[in-house]
Amino acid sequence: MKTRRALEALNFFMADVQAGIGPFLGVFLQARGWGTDMIGIVMSMGGIAGMLATSPAGALVDGTRHKRALIVIAGVMTVLASGLLWASHDYRMVVASQVVTAITGAAIGPAMAGITLGVVRQSGFDRQFGRNQVANHAGNVVAAVLSGWLGWRYGFGAVFALSAAFGVLAIVAAMMIRSDAIDHQVARGLTSAESHPGRAGGHVSGLRILLQCRPLLVLAAALALFHLGNAAMLPLYGLAIVAAHQGDPSALTAQTIVIAQAVMVVAAMLANRLIRRYGYWWVILLTFLALPVRGLIAASLIQAWGVVPVQALDGIGAGLQSVAVPALVVRLLHGTGHVNAGQGVVMTVQAAGAALSPALGGLLAQHFGYPVAFMALGAISTGSLALWLYCGAGLRHACRAHGGVDRDGVDAPPSASCAEQLIETHERDT
Numbered sequence: 001m002k003t004r005r006a007l008e009a010l011n012f013f014m015a016d017v018q019a020g021i022g023p024f025l026g027v028f029l030q031a032r033g034w035g036t037d038m039i040g041i042v043m044s045m046g047g048i049a050g051m052l053a054t055s056p057a058g059a060l061v062d063g064t065r066h067k068r069a070l071i072v073i074a075g076v077m078t079v080l081a082s083g084l085l086w087a088s089h090d091y092r093m094v095v096a097s098q099v100v101t102a103i104t105g106a107a108i109g110p111a112m113a114g115i116t117l118g119v120v121r122q123s124g125f126d127r128q129f130g131r132n133q134v135a136n137h138a139g140n141v142v143a144a145v146l147s148g149w150l151g152w153r154y155g156f157g158a159v160f161a162l163s164a165a166f167g168v169l170a171i172v173a174a175m176m177i178r179s180d181a182i183d184h185q186v187a188r189g190l191t192s193a194e195s196h197p198g199r200a201g202g203h204v205s206g207l208r209i210l211l212q213c214r215p216l217l218v219l220a221a222a223l224a225l226f227h228l229g230n231a232a233m234l235p236l237y238g239l240a241i242v243a244a245h246q247g248d249p250s251a252l253t254a255q256t257i258v259i260a261q262a263v264m265v266v267a268a269m270l271a272n273r274l275i276r277r278y279g280y281w282w283v284i285l286l287t288f289l290a291l292p293v294r295g296l297i298a299a300s301l302i303q304a305w306g307v308v309p310v311q312a313l314d315g316i317g318a319g320l321q322s323v324a325v326p327a328l329v330v331r332l333l334h335g336t337g338h339v340n341a342g343q344g345v346v347m348t349v350q351a352a353g354a355a356l357s358p359a360l361g362g363l364l365a366q367h368f369g370y371p372v373a374f375m376a377l378g379a380i381s382t383g384s385l386a387l388w389l390y391c392g393a394g395l396r397h398a399c400r401a402h403g404g405v406d407r408d409g410v411d412a413p414p415s416a417s418c419a420e421q422l423i424e425t426h427e428r429d430t
Helices: 002-019 022-030 036-063 066-089 089-104 109-118 124-152 156-176 207-214 212-229 233-243 249-276 280-300 304-332 338-367 370-381 382-390 392-397 415-430
Strands: none
Touching: 002 066, 002 109, 002 124, 002 156, 022 036, 022 233, 036 066, 036 089, 036 109, 036 212, 036 233, 036 249, 036 338, 066 089, 066 109, 066 156, 089 212, 109 233, 109 304, 109 338, 124 156, 124 249, 124 304, 124 338, 156 233, 207 338, 212 280, 212 304, 212 370, 212 382, 233 249, 233 280, 233 338, 233 370, 249 280, 249 304, 280 370, 280 382, 280 392, 304 338, 338 370, 370 382, 382 392
16 A cells, blocks of 8 residues: 555656646747747657657566666656756757657656556556546646746746656655565566466567557547647647736646646546446547537637636546546557557657647647637547547447456456467567
């Protein structure tokens, strides 16, 4: 229990470290004379760097027994990168800061999932990962409230200082997770007793994992389209409100984060119950339905109070996805020995959409105005809804809530096809 509480504490404090100055980056640079197009391009460059690093990072998490050290290193580098951003507003330094933050943070998601799986096994993963996400979103709420107040009271420098303080506490929490509590075989999607060579070792590229597991491929493609429309919404809406002189930049940005993250806490708490009752497919479908409505509201309500419905819808979508997506990947790839590599490649494809979103949103806002940008982003995201519905019949089978119980008393995946194909591929290659 002490290890599980330490894991939740790590997720709480790592929330602000992983985000860094990110949510405040737009208004921070805008206050220094940057245009929305340049802000969007810089954000996209960081997103692209993170996208390229995530899949190798997932494979690294599968292969290493030093998962806690990965999280500590990533946290330290993120804090240093934020300090670099504060020290210099030069274009090259800002780009370097975003790239370093993205690359070092790429391992955090797979490492968190791997540690959780190694501690609680597959049967307890959905519930524990849901608790982790509740803690993570709660950490974002607390960090956003403190950042907003500190930024308003003392300036942006205090926001950087807060991120550093959370970084120290995250390192302490990581060291409180007992290393012997993590079963590294289980952490990569095996049981401790499994020793099949195709399962226990070998390198399989993230691309091959993605192409040989069709449900995983559809999931990744749908998430990419979703985040192409979603990723730019929060920073762009904050810029729109500030440009309309509707509020203080720091306080307003904090408000947008607090509303979304507070709803995410509730959504993450309910996610496991909804998954057990309706299955992964319906839960993820609900998240795809929320974004087009969010874009329509954002285009219609560029006012201070409009942040409530806009960010509440973001909280529903992101909160449910934060639990359902990693849990579904664990279920689909159980038995392959490459669960974290699978998490990494899904994050990579998802990040491809997220990386392009700020540049697209910034250019649209710069040349056509904020309402057109929000409408366009919401319209693009309907592609994820169409793909999810089009492939619905096969996906509903793969994504059903319960797959039975295997010989070890662990919930079995709905289909062994992904594991079988990857093992056969490994045997063929070796």
